[in-house]
Amino acid sequence: xxxxxxxxxxxxxxxxxxxxxxNGFHWQQTRMLSNALSPGSDRxxxxxxxxxTALAGLCWFSAPSVHNRQAKQRSAFGVRTAARCEASxxxxxNREGGQYHYPSQHPFTGESRRTLYPKLDAYRTGKLKVDDLxxxxxxxxxxxxxxxxxxxxxGPGGGSKPNFRRYFDPAKYRIVIFDQRGAGQSTPxxxxxxxxxxxxxxxxxxxxxxxxxxxxxxxxxxxxxxxALAYAQSHPERVKGLLLRGIFxxxxxxxxxxxxxGASNIFPDKWEAYEGEIPEAERGDFVAAYRRRLTSDDEAxxxxxxxxxxxxxCSTSELFPEEEHVKQASDPRFALAFAxxxxxxxxxxxxxEPADQLLKNIDKIRHIPTVIVQGRYxxxxxxxxAWDLHRAFPEARLEVVPDSxxxxxxxxxxxxxxxxxDEFAKL
Numbered sequence: 001x002x003x004x005x006x007x008x009x010x011x012x013x014x015x016x017x018x019x020x021x022x023n024g025f026h027w028q029q030t031r032m033l034s035n036a037l038s039p040g041s042d043r044x045x046x047x048x049x050x051x052x053t054a055l056a057g058l059c060w061f062s063a064p065s066v067h068n069r070q071a072k073q074r075s076a077f078g079v080r081t082a083a084r085c086e087a088s089x090x091x092x093x094n095r096e097g098g099q100y101h102y103p104s105q106h107p108f109t110g111e112s113r114r115t116l117y118p119k120l121d122a123y124r125t126g127k128l129k130v131d132d133l134x135x136x137x138x139x140x141x142x143x144x145x146x147x148x149x150x151x152x153x154x155g156p157g158g159g160s161k162p163n164f165r166r167y168f169d170p171a172k173y174r175i176v177i178f179d180q181r182g183a184g185q186s187t188p189x190x191x192x193x194x195x196x197x198x199x200x201x202x203x204x205x206x207x208x209x210x211x212x213x214x215x216x217x218x219x220x221x222x223x224x225x226x227x228a229l230a231y232a233q234s235h236p237e238r239v240k241g242l243l244l245r246g247i248f249x250x251x252x253x254x255x256x257x258x259x260x261x262g263a264s265n266i267f268p269d270k271w272e273a274y275e276g277e278i279p280e281a282e283r284g285d286f287v288a289a290y291r292r293r294l295t296s297d298d299e300a301x302x303x304x305x306x307x308x309x310x311x312x313x314c315s316t317s318e319l320f321p322e323e324e325h326v327k328q329a330s331d332p333r334f335a336l337a338f339a340x341x342x343x344x345x346x347x348x349x350x351x352x353e354p355a356d357q358l359l360k361n362i363d364k365i366r367h368i369p370t371v372i373v374q375g376r377y378x379x380x381x382x383x384x385x386a387w388d389l390h391r392a393f394p395e396a397r398l399e400v401v402p403d404s405x406x407x408x409x410x411x412x413x414x415x416x417x418x419x420x421x422d423e424f425a426k427l
Contacts, residue, residue, distance in 0.1 A: 100320035102411040107402055113415035116166035128210055130181075130203045133194055137185035138178035138207060142170040147240075147425055148213045150204065151177045152231075154222035154246075154408075157341030159184025159334070163409065167219070167417050172425040176216070178207060180227075183337050190337040192295075192344045196351050197230055204231045208238060217424050219417075221245035221408045222381055223342075226350065226358070232368060233361045241424045242370040242396075245417060246378055246406050247386040249358045250350035254385060259287050259346065263379045267316045274312035277305055291347050294340045302340075303332055309339035316379050319405040362392045369427060370396035371420040375404030375413055 105112055122139035129135045142165070149168055153160050160177045168175050179186040181195045181203065204227070208216065217240050220228030225244040232239045248254060257263060264271040275283065282289040293305035310329035315321050328334055349355060370393065374386035383400065390398040399420070401412035408417065 102320075102403060104411070106412070106415070113411055114418040115411070116163065116414055116418065117168065117170060118166070119162070120165055120170050122165070128178075128207060130206055131194060131199075133188065134181045134191070134199075134203075135187050136178050136181065136203060136207070138176065138211075140174060140176055140211070141165045142168060142173045142175040144174055146170075146172050146174040147427070148174045148176060148211075148216035149421070149424075150208070150216050150218055151175065152204070152218065152220035152224035152227045153177075153180065153183070154224050155183060155338055155342055156180055156200070156223045156227075156345050157183045157190070157338040158223070159337065167414070168421050169425055173421075174213075176207070176211065176213075178203075182341050189333070190340045192340060195341065195344065196348070197227065197345070198351060200227055201231045201234050205235055205238070214238075215240045217241040217243065217421075217427070219243040219421070222248050222406065223345075226250055229358045229365070233358070233364045236364050236368060239365070239368050241427050242365070242368055243373075243417065243420050243424060244370065244389075244396075245373045245408050245413060246381045247372060247374060247389050248381040249356070249385055249389070250346070250352060251355050251385075252349060254381070255287065255346050255349070257382065258380060260285070263316060266379055270312060270315045274308050277308035287343060287346055290339070291343050294343050303336065306332070306335040306339035309343065310335040313338075313380060317406040318410055319375070319377050319403065322407075325407065325409075359388065359392050362389075366393065366395055369424070371416075371423075372396050372398045373413060373416040373420065374398065374400050375406055375410065376400050376402050377404065378406040380406040 103113075120141050122141045123144065124140040126138055127135045128138060137160075139160075151160070151164050151167075153164065157180075159179050160183075164177055165175050180200050182189060182191040215238050218228045218232060220226070220243075222245070225246060226248050228242060228244060229249070232242055264275070274286075277293070278286060278289045290305055290309055293301050294309070296302050296305075307330060311326065314329040315326045317325065329338075352358065354360065372386055372390060374383050376383060386398060386400075390396060399416045401410075401416055404410040404412040407413065
């Protein structure tokens with residue numbers, strides 16, 4: 001059996017069909033879809049979601065090979081329409097080299113997707129000493145007189161990248177990015193000492209004061225959304241807007257899902273290496289078992305555990321994993337900071353009391369303009385957390401991207417974040 005999909009002309013939507021060895025069954029199924037899924041209908045949208053998203057790119061375009069005139073007409077229509085859709089950039093196809101090419105239009109609305117702003121350099125870089133031990137790297141780019149925005153990276157321990165500057169219009173924003181304690185260019189590298197959620201919240205505030213900023217937009221994805229919520233609830237008077245992606249609130253059930261059992265059922269092939277790093281006798285608590293290795297005195301043990309931990313996350317962060325992203329996990333410097341600091345925070349459940357503290361304190365930020373962007377098929381930070389946040393905080397706008405996983409660099413996620421950032425530039 002193989003899947004087939006058709007593009008509905010003028011709407012950019014797809015409906016799925018089924019092809020099997022029985023011509024009679026094939027014909028009935030295709031006719032039903034052709035007649036029932038009118039352009040723009042709810043069912044045609046549902047057909048696209050199943051055919052193009054849930055089936056993970058198995059949507060090849062053809063029509064039934066049924067031996068009658070009507071079927072042949074449908075066949076010619078399907079081939080011609082598919083060619084037009086593919087030429088327009090809507091159809092999910094494979095790029096040269098086997099990488100997946102996401103639709104350049106929103107799969108439900110047909111709206112053209114936004115892309116990142118052009119590459120730009122930082123106009124200022126520096127280090128800020130935040131206590132006797134830690135010094136954090138920061139940079140500024142864009143317009144020095146623009147609206148201040150601070151980007152909070154993920155992990156924790158992930159560090160910043162130049163592409164993070166590109167979510168924001170450089171003519172309108174003063175873009176501030178920094179590496180959190182122990183991450184990226186901050187020192188000491190991969191340090192766990194004096195490294196907690198509340199130290200990081202204090203660092204964000206120290207950086208704001210150091211840069212002479214009164215209020216700013218706060219942007220955070222994944223762990224960055226956790227830190228953004230914690231910072232906003234601690235200093236609501238300093239936050240002009242919240243732009244959140246891939247919601248993570250560090251509740252026990254979220255850690256259990258990804259690091260013990262849950263995501264393992266979706267990516268069992270990727271899970272094997274993560275699981276294989278730990279002896280069977282210790283697999284009742286993977287986070288604790290990894291902590292023992294990530295804090296070992298043996299450098300080889302630390303590095304092996306760090307790579308296994310990091311590769312698990314990097315290989316499951318996208319709907320269609322990018323090889324370059326996965327390769328990053330093998331870099332010893334990145335892997336050590338990423339795995340050690342993440343594990344440290346997750347072992348201590350973020351030092352939140354109670355565990356759902358970020359939901360309990362939502363009234364402190366209810367007045368702050370907020371947009372939540374969430375990938376429907378996010379395995380790392382499943383949509384349940386974004387939904388729980390939205391239910392507690394209905395004033396926030398929730399944008400669900402139907403063909404995305406976790407990473408903030410997937411086209412659908414990028415589009416929604418760039419659009420929201422453009423809106424917030426007017427605040």
